[in-house]
Amino acid sequence: MNDRIKLVIMNSIEEINRQLENEHQLEKSTNTVLFGEGGKLDSLGLINLVVAVEQNIEDEFDVTITLADERAMSQENSPFRTVGSLADYIELLLEEKLND
Amino acid sequence: MIDKPVMIITGTRKGIGKNLAEYYTQNGFIVIGCSRGNIDFELNNYEHYCLDVSDESLVKKMFKEIRKKCGRLDVLINNAGVSSENHVLLTPLKEAHDSLNTNFIGTFIFCRESVKLMKMNQHGRIINISSIHVPLALAGTSIYSSSKAAIEQFSRVLAREVFQFGITINILSLSVVKDTGMEIALKEKIKRKILNQTISKDRLNIYDVIHALNFFINEKSKMVSNQILCLGGV
Numbered sequence: 165m166n167d168r169i170k171l172v173i174m175n176s177i178e179e180i181n182r183q184l185e186n187e188h189q190l191e192k193s194t195n196t197v198l199f200g201e202g203g204k205l206d207s208l209g210l211i212n213l214v215v216a217v218e219q220n221i222e223d224e225f226d227v228t229i230t231l232a233d234e235r236a237m238s239q240e241n242s243p244f245r246t247v248g249s250l251a252d253y254i255e256l257l258l259e260e261k262l263n264d
Numbered sequence: 265m266i267d268k269p270v271m272i273i274t275g276t277r278k279g280i281g282k283n284l285a286e287y288y289t290q291n292g293f294i295v296i297g298c299s300r301g302n303i304d305f306e307l308n309n310y311e312h313y314c315l316d317v318s319d320e321s322l323v324k325k326m327f328k329e330i331r332k333k334c335g336r337l338d339v340l341i342n343n344a345g346v347s348s349e350n351h352v353l354l355t356p357l358k359e360a361h362d363s364l365n366t367n368f369i370g371t372f373i374f375c376r377e378s379v380k381l382m383k384m385n386q387h388g389r390i391i392n393i394s395s396i397h398v399p400l401a402l403a404g405t406s407i408y409s410s411s412k413a414a415i416e417q418f419s420r421v422l423a424r425e426v427f428q429f430g431i432t433i434n435i436l437s438l439s440v441v442k443d444t445g446m447e448i449a450l451k452e453k454i455k456r457k458i459l460n461q462t463i464s465k466d467r468l469n470i471y472d473v474i475h476a477l478n479f480f481i482n483e484k485s486k487m488v489s490n491q492i493l494c495l496g497g498v
Binding site for chain 1: 327
């Protein structure tokens with residue numbers, strides 16, 4: 165499942181890259197730093213990525229999730245840090261939803 | 265993407281919400297409505313969802329379906345609300361929770377999810393319905409008027425955050441609207457007390473409400489954001 169999620173994130177990155185100027189383009193890799201120190205996204209960029217990922221996850225898994233979860237906002241190691249951490253976090257959310 | 269503009273109205277089972285659904289479906293919109301209870305009417309260009317506006321997962325499911333079916337959202341009218349009237353010392357905790365959940369939390373969730381859809385087309389109009397009880401602050405309305413005041417403050421901030429996406433946020437503040445649940449629920453004495461504080465001293469009718477909404481919804485109103493329009497004049 166983690167690989168499927170990563171693919172969704174990569175596709176979302178591709179979508180938002182189309183709106184970003186060259187120096188802000190995100191690389192499509194697990195270790196890409198998204199947000200926070202060394203990340204290329206500003207807060208508007210993060211909003212755009214979050215919305216794109218939520219919608220693409222809905223399409224791929226037919227489950228609705230909210231990435232702006234209280235855990236996401238309070239976690240010391242923010243799930244929005246890298247593509248890998250975001251994928252792990254989404255996997256956790258999806259498992260909860262699918263086991264409901 | 266469908267070619268007609270799409271509008272969400274919350275609280276369409278009766279009263280103002282139902283009237284608005286009837287008007288806008290006849291005036292070029294696809295209307296998606298919702299309420300907790302079942303509805304006893306059918307309209308062309310109308311689709312209904314039975315849900316509690318503060319139930320995040322059901323609301324998100326509804327938005328997912330709208331995105332897939334319509335591919336757009338042009339207007340959101342946050343109309344759903346519950347009224348409560350009680351002296352603070354006699355107000356049960358549950359009443360406070362229920363009022364804030366439906367009036368404020370519901371508005372928050374619908375705004376958040378709507379902006380996600382509106383952003384896709386860089387266009388959107390959100391109108392949140394508030395109440396004359398915010399400026400009047402009459403005894404007995406502490407919880408109700410607080411929940412509406414919360415909507416107003418939330419809207420002010422949201423207006424700043426989403427203007428860049430071509431989305432405007434405005435408030436329509438109402439007193440007593442003729443022939444609605446609101447009018448029927450109010451005691452004559454209180455109704456008079458409220459209306460006497462307006463310039464018009466008279467009840468509003470649904471066409472006053474529609475006229476104000478149309479002003480906010482209009483394509484040309486793209487610079488009209490973060491405004492409170494108080495019908496009847498306070």
